[in-house]
Amino acid sequence: MTLPLPQIPLSQIRVWIFDLDNTLYPASCNLFAQVDRRIGEFIARHFGIPHDEARAMQKRFFREHGTTLRGLMVEHDVDPEPFLDYVHAIDVTPVEPSPRLDKALERLPGRKVIYTNGSVTHAGNVTARLGIARHFDTVFGIVEAGYVPKPDPRPYATLVERHGIDPKRACMVEDIARNLAPAHAMGMTTVWVRSEADWARPDLGASGGGVGTGGHIDHVADDLIAWLEAVPAA
Template identity: 45%
Template structure:
């Protein structure tokens, strides 16, 4: 059967980069809410600020640095290993295996890589819970990047060097629009994922989809019938 001619044409792609949280599982799972809450707890503990002020500082560091942790490291001397440990016992009950997503990922030709601002332990736990670990060649996590987070161009330079990424044949899937801008500047094909994606108008967002699995299943890819 021929693919829908209106489907996205990704036949040039042989390297597939995927963000992890709120991209490989739906944002509506609520999983990130618990991560955010624990992060606020940590900021409050380190700074001694009231919770509302701690939350505001957390968001300010996220906006400025692309990652709350980066601001905590630079301004409060936080050990990143101590910071990441607070997430390692999170319940994964909110995350569910999606057979359609597995099928969509499995049909992609070439390499599949995780590119996440989370650490290796969190990434491994989430991928195992989603039953997707076997589909990815590697996880490029925040430690791999030397704690230089997306959307920093340096983070993209480091994954590019580590995995010999050719932007011209690479697609990058993200729920965070601003993380796609440096990818597009390098020449990658960008895909914004999530409930906010259809209304995105930024020129560096090449494709938009509310749900990842149908997009992957419907895309034109190299070697597919």
């Protein structure tokens, strides 16, 4: 069940900021499994090490630096461009075109932006497959963020400054709950697309109110499209 929309004037939202992976398409498409595998392959080839050793390095970088790429850059000065080209060369056909999402975005008032820890190219491939690329006037990817991943607050500030976004009139939609904390601190309305993955769930110990999933979450949506369809009516 999708929880009720919070008591805010939705008519005041002027910019909708969407995460990409496992947010604009269902996690069941499992695209990240392809990316995850290719990250391990890149590390194994780059360092000439066995796959299990590469896998351990990959996961340590993710835990300690927010993304594997950030760890590779900080600890080993790896060139990010070949990495991004390699890991995002995936098959996006598991993502089904979504005319319903296309229509929901069309009816949603305001600008639409994608903010992803992935690349602009990857976002373009996925949104083209979904049939929704036309709705987004900006894709703010990991390159545009200076290779600093969410939830570091610095790229959030860069995003709003560069694109003239008033955080108090913006809404951020994301499947990884911790990535909503900096947006909420800036004054954005936040929507968590519920995930069963442990690493994506809210910190239940977080202070504040919200909807019982941490004070930095204003809305919880089990079905993003249904939630978006409800916004104009609300």
